[in-house]
Each structure stands twice: as C-alpha cells, then as structure tokens.
Amino acid sequence: MNIVPHHHHSCESFSSKFLQFCMEFHVGQILRSCNTYKMRGFAVMAIFCVALEQAFHRRSFYQRKKDAPESISFERDTFYRFMNSCAIHWRKFTLLLSTAIIRQAIEPLTSKARRNVLIIDDSLLSRxxxxxxxxxxRVYDHVSGMYVKGFRMLTLSWSDGNTFLPLSHCLLSSSSKQQQLQGASESVDPRSNGGKQRKLAQxxxxxxxxxxxxxxxxxxxxAxxxxxxxxxxxxxxxxxxHELGYDVIACVKKSEKMHFCFQGRMQDVMAIYRSQKKRRGRSAYLLSVEAEAVKDGKRLPVRLVYVRNKARRGDYLVLVSTDLSLSEEEIIQTYGKRWNIEVFFKMCKSYLKLGKETRAISYxxxxxxxxxxxxxxxMLALEQRRNVDERSIGELFFLTIDELEDLRYLDALTMLLKLLMDCAKDTEILDEEQLNQLLDLFLAKLPDLWQRCLKQCA
Structure with a gap:
C-alpha cells in the first residue's frame, strides 16, 4: 500500500470512498446490531464517519473543530461520549464487518480449493x-528486551493469501495484579459490553x-x-x-520443555532433529517426521517439518501441522501467509495512527x-484488491478465462490456416488446387501428432 496522502483533494476523495464503503456493507446496521444507538442529537453514522476519516487529516479532532467549526456539525463532548461508551460491542463490530466483506466481495471471486487461514499474533501498543x-x-517488549507501559494488542485476522482482513482484537492488560499499573474502573457495570471486555483483557x-x-x-x-x-x-x-474444528500450522519453539511423542518416547524437537538423517542438497526442507502431541493422555498426530533458517546459516526452524494431508511444501507455503499480519501491524502504527491519534485514558x-x-x-485492503489486483476484475475475468480454456492451441492454429486460405482465395493469388497442394505440403512438415489432430479438427 502507498503512504496515506494528506492534501485537501485526497481527503475529499477519501470521504466519498468511506461513504460508499459504509453504504455497500451496511455499516449502520452492523453498528445497531452492536448496541450502538442514537440517544439524542446527532446520528451515529455521522459521528462514526468523522472518526473513520480522522487519520487522513493533518489535524486532530480538537484542532479541526477549532479551526473549521462548520466542517463538523457536533461538539467535542458528543464525539468523546461516543468513543467512551461502554455499551458498544466493538469486538463484535469488527467481526461482523469483516465477515460481510469476505462474503460479499472476496468469497465469490475465490476458488473453493484455496486454503483460507486464520492468523493470530500480538503487537505492543505502547503508552x-x-x-x-x-x-x-507492564508489558515485555521483545524488540528492545525491556518492560514498557502499555498493552498487548492480540489480533485475530483472516487471509486468502492475497487479501488480509482483521477480524477481532483484545487489548490485553496483565492477568497478574502486580504487573497492572491501573485497575479497571469500578463505575462500569460488569454485565455491559465494556465490563465483559475488561474482564477478557485480564x-x-x-x-x-x-x-x-x-x-x-x-x-x-x-477458514x-x-x-x-x-x-x-x-x-x-x-x-x-483442533477440538474447535481447525487444523494448526505453527512454528515450534526449540526448547527442552516442548516435547512430542516420536518413536514411542517423548522427545524435544532438537533431539528428534539430531537422531534423524537430513535431506541433502538444496531441498525446501531438511527433515520431515510424523509424531504425536500428547496432553492429558490424548494423542494428536502431527507432522514436524524442519526448514532452513535463511536469516542464520546453519540454523533451522521447526513447523508443526495437524493436517497430515498437506505435503511439506504446502505446509511451508501456507505458513508463509502469516507474514501478512506483520505488514498489517506496521501499516496501522505507521500510517493509520494506531498509537498516536488518541490520548484517551478510558479502556x-x-x-x-x-x-x-x-x-x-x-477499506484500504478492499480498495487495493479491486483497483490494483488484476485478478479481481470481476465477472469479466471469469468470462475471459473460460474463453481461453475452451479455445485450444490446435483449434486456434486451424482457424488461422483457414483464414489464410480464405484471404488467398479472395485476392486470387492461387487457385483452390494450388492452395490444397500448399496446405498438404505444410502439414507434411508438421509432427505426426499434430497432423492427426489437425485432420480430426478438419
């Protein structure tokens, strides 16, 4: 994706795009289903659209309202009450909206054979x-190796390998009261959506x-x-x-505490690697074995695939898959889709103002x-798929593909030869007997298989 522009004309075009997006996927109805209602005053969609396009302006909501009061019809308190409402189920909103996008815009153009995946990861939201x-x-930052103040933004997302969509999220605090710097507000009803979200965060x-x-x-x-x-x-x-009905493809931590049952005894992945013969040459993977994940007496068959670590020569990564029907190459290819969530985190933090737009203290x-x-x-991911990706032109794409599949190479060659003969007849360069002699001479020079196929087509 390109960097988000900030000039006036781009802001106007983005406003119209947001309105089209909201109308196409019935964002207003989804908001109402998530307990978002107009109490008095201004419509919910008007407030939501202002919040939605905020990242594409150079100024904050406060500065926009101060410099151009006529551009926003409602006051700051209305906007802040909307953002601080504990009645709205925001996790349900993102899930329903992404579901609508998948079903209406993506799934009709996606093959049933494509492996859709759910991706789970967390990212630091620093405060x-x-x-x-x-x-x-206090949250541990794996980049700096230090504890910082903030949240772990646990995110569930969906991808078909081409388009990435976030599904749901939770800003994780800490389950330990000692690591919490501030507790939950006691004025929030625990039965409300905000109260349930706070409980989940802990x-x-x-x-x-x-x-x-x-x-x-x-x-x-x-998925x-x-x-x-x-x-x-x-x-x-x-x-x-696996009990929920999903197969897992994940990276295994190389630790002596992580054990799998292999050849009748519990071993860690490093011991399994040392005891087996590796593949030679430049293979896509070094080793592939079948083992079992054991928990409370239950055994789950898994496949362990050892892959070269391109970042460190001589090192390796271990992938585990509960889907034994996939080959080693398919496991590696499918796990490669996980990188999309790293790009998503970068996009949200650098361009969509995830950590810089709000200084709110309310959860x-x-x-x-x-x-x-x-x-x-x-919205940006959908616009990219529709306007940049040449594979998603719609029904015209499928009609073109069907035509190309129905027209074989030999059929096309036969049509060209017939057209050449018709042109020669029309210009009276050769008579019909000479054309037939020329055609027979041409066919005699072709391979035997082509001669038989062309005679059948004729």
Missing part, C-alpha cells in the same frame, strides 16, 4: 508516558485466543487452518484448537479507537 490509563500494565492470552476463535467459528468465517508463531505453540493449544475509548483503525485498514 510509555501515561500514568492513569485504565488497565495499564485473562491469559491462550484463553483469549480460544474465545476469539470460537467467535470467528460462530460467525461462519471460511481451515490457524497460523501462529512459537509464543502460543504447545501441545495443549494444538489439542484445544472503552482505546478499544473503540482500535476497531476504527481496523475498519480503515479493511
């Missing part, structure tokens, strides 16, 4: 200068992942495999996700802001 943000916690990450996957399955998201990095991979998670406002940023990305 290092904050003190009073609700549920603020659960452990594996529990939240299962909740998000269960919601995606109930929504009918078309067969779940991809994630080594931070969540364990025999317990493989069993739990509801942070959740609302994250969902709005996800909606911006959905």
């Amino acid at each position: 290092n200068r904050s003190k009073k943000v609700e549920l603020l916690a 659960c452990k990450a594996p529990e939240v992942v299962l909740t998000l996957l269960q919601e995606a399955r109930e929504a009918g998201i078309p 067969q495999h779940v991809l994630f990095d080594s931070w969540f991979c364990s025999p317990a998670s493989l069993h739990q996700i 509801d406002a942070l959740t609302a802001h994250t969902s709005i940023v996800f909606t911006r990305y959905m």
Whole structure:
C-alpha cells in the first residue's frame, strides 16, 4: 500500500470512498446490531464517519473543530461520549464487518480449493508516558528486551493469501495484579459490553485466543487452518484448537520443555532433529517426521517439518501441522501467509495512527479507537484488491478465462490456416488446387501428432 496522502483533494476523495464503503456493507446496521444507538442529537453514522476519516487529516479532532467549526456539525463532548461508551460491542463490530466483506466481495471471486487461514499474533501498543490509563500494565517488549507501559494488542485476522482482513482484537492488560499499573474502573457495570471486555483483557492470552476463535467459528468465517508463531505453540493449544474444528500450522519453539511423542518416547524437537538423517542438497526442507502431541493422555498426530533458517546459516526452524494431508511444501507455503499480519501491524502504527491519534485514558475509548483503525485498514485492503489486483476484475475475468480454456492451441492454429486460405482465395493469388497442394505440403512438415489432430479438427 502507498503512504496515506494528506492534501485537501485526497481527503475529499477519501470521504466519498468511506461513504460508499459504509453504504455497500451496511455499516449502520452492523453498528445497531452492536448496541450502538442514537440517544439524542446527532446520528451515529455521522459521528462514526468523522472518526473513520480522522487519520487522513493533518489535524486532530480538537484542532479541526477549532479551526473549521462548520466542517463538523457536533461538539467535542458528543464525539468523546461516543468513543467512551461502554455499551458498544466493538469486538463484535469488527467481526461482523469483516465477515460481510469476505462474503460479499472476496468469497465469490475465490476458488473453493484455496486454503483460507486464520492468523493470530500480538503487537505492543505502547503508552510509555501515561500514568492513569485504565488497565495499564507492564508489558515485555521483545524488540528492545525491556518492560514498557502499555498493552498487548492480540489480533485475530483472516487471509486468502492475497487479501488480509482483521477480524477481532483484545487489548490485553496483565492477568497478574502486580504487573497492572491501573485497575479497571469500578463505575462500569460488569454485565455491559465494556465490563465483559475488561474482564477478557485480564485473562491469559491462550484463553483469549480460544474465545476469539470460537467467535470467528460462530460467525461462519471460511477458514481451515490457524497460523501462529512459537509464543502460543504447545501441545495443549494444538489439542484445544483442533477440538474447535481447525487444523494448526505453527512454528515450534526449540526448547527442552516442548516435547512430542516420536518413536514411542517423548522427545524435544532438537533431539528428534539430531537422531534423524537430513535431506541433502538444496531441498525446501531438511527433515520431515510424523509424531504425536500428547496432553492429558490424548494423542494428536502431527507432522514436524524442519526448514532452513535463511536469516542464520546453519540454523533451522521447526513447523508443526495437524493436517497430515498437506505435503511439506504446502505446509511451508501456507505458513508463509502469516507474514501478512506483520505488514498489517506496521501499516496501522505507521500510517493509520494506531498509537498516536488518541490520548484517551478510558479502556472503552482505546478499544473503540482500535476497531476504527481496523475498519480503515479493511477499506484500504478492499480498495487495493479491486483497483490494483488484476485478478479481481470481476465477472469479466471469469468470462475471459473460460474463453481461453475452451479455445485450444490446435483449434486456434486451424482457424488461422483457414483464414489464410480464405484471404488467398479472395485476392486470387492461387487457385483452390494450388492452395490444397500448399496446405498438404505444410502439414507434411508438421509432427505426426499434430497432423492427426489437425485432420480430426478438419
């Protein structure tokens, strides 16, 4: 995706694009189904659209309202009440919206044989200068190797290998009260959507992942495999996700604590690698073995694929798959789709102002802001698929492909020869007997297989 422009004409064009996007996928109805209603004053869609296009302006909402009051009809308090509402189910909103996009715009143009995947990963949402943000916690930053103040933005997404769409998210605090710098607000009703979201934010990450996957399955998201990095991979998670009806393709952490049953005894992936003979040459993978993930006496057949680490010579990565019908090359290819979520995090933070647009201290406002940023990305991803990707021109694409498939090479050659003979007759260069002699001489020079096929076509 190109960098987001910030000049006036681009802002006007983006406003019209957002309106078309909201009308096409009935965003207003989805908001109402997520408990977003007009109490008094201004319509919900008017406030939502202003929040949606905010990233494409140079100024904040406060500055826009101050410099050009006529451009926004409502006051700041109305906007802040909308963002701070604990009644709106924002996680459900992003899930329903992405489901509508998949079913209406993507699935009709996607082959049934394509492997759609769900991708799980988390990213740091830093609030290092904050003190009073609700549920603020100390979170470990794997990049700097230090603890910082903020949240873990756990994200569930969908991809068909071409288009990436975020499905749901949860801003994780910490399940340990010692790591929490601020607790949850006591004024929020625990029965409300905001109260349930706060409770989910204080659960452990594996529990939240299962909740998000269960919601995606109930929504009918078309996907067969779940991809994630080594931070969540364990025999317990493989069993739990497999029980939900998904197959897992994940990276395994090379640790002495991670064991699989191989050749009748429990071994870690490093011991399995040392005991087996590797493939020679420049193979796509070094080793592939079948093992079992054991948890509480239950055994789940898995395939371990050892792949060269291109970043470190002499090192290797270990992929695990619960789908034994896939070949080693297909496992590696499918897991490669996980990189799309890293690009998504970069896009949201660098261009869509995920961590810079709001300085709110309410957990509801942070959740609302994250969902709005996800909606911006959905619209941009859909625009890219429709306007940049040549494979998604629509019905015209399929009609063209059908015509090319029906017209074989020999049929085309026969048509060209017939056209050449007709042109020679019309110009009276050769008579019919000479044309037949010339055609027979030409066919005699062709291979035997072509001669038989052309005579059948004639």
